[in-house]
Amino acid sequence: MKKLSIVSLISIILDRIIKILVVSLITSPIVIINDFFNITPAYNYGAAWSVFNGQRLFLILISIIVLVLIYFIFIKGKKLKKMESITLGLLTGGIIGNLIDRVIYGYVIDYLDFKIFGYDYPIFNLADTFIVISVILLIFIVYKGDLDGSG
Numbered sequence: 001m002k003k004l005s006i007v008s009l010i011s012i013i014l015d016r017i018i019k020i021l022v023v024s025l026i027t028s029p030i031v032i033i034n035d036f037f038n039i040t041p042a043y044n045y046g047a048a049w050s051v052f053n054g055q056r057l058f059l060i061l062i063s064i065i066v067l068v069l070i071y072f073i074f075i076k077g078k079k080l081k082k083m084e085s086i087t088l089g090l091l092t093g094g095i096i097g098n099l100i101d102r103v104i105y106g107y108v109i110d111y112l113d114f115k116i117f118g119y120d121y122p123i124f125n126l127a128d129t130f131i132v133i134s135v136i137l138l139i140f141i142v143y144k145g146d147l148d149g150s151g
Contacts, residue, residue: 003085004075004092011093015127016100019109029113040113042123045106049122056106063099067092074138084146087137094130
């Protein structure tokens with residue numbers, strides 16, 4: 001639980017610092033790699049791809065419910081391996097990072113802006129990256145039979 005908490009806390013701090021810097025210092029897109037990657041401040045009032053746009057309370061409640069479920073399904077009473085702790089720490093850190101935005105501002109601060117093979121991918125943030133990577137890792141961990149005591 002200690003490793004998980006440390007990973008989660010580091011994830012939240014990194015996410016907060018970057019979001020504060022983006023909002024404080026960047027007012028228009030900054031081209032990093034032409035026609036591929038920009039830093040573009042954006043405010044998402046929904047979830048991924050702006051689904052549930054304007055549903056702040058609903059998204060806050062869903063985040064809290066998911067955090068509680070993660071605790072009771074994957075953490076409580078379990079002796080987690082290092083990779084499991086890192087994965088769940090990234091997941092909870094990412095969820096909490098975006099939850100903080102929703103509670104404080106009413107929207108999530110996004111800034112990573114990619115155009116991939118001509119497709120202008122929706123702008124996202126570090127917390128979103130933590131969530132996606134950890135969900136992929138969690139699928140592999142559960143598939144292997146870990147986290148349920150059988151692996």
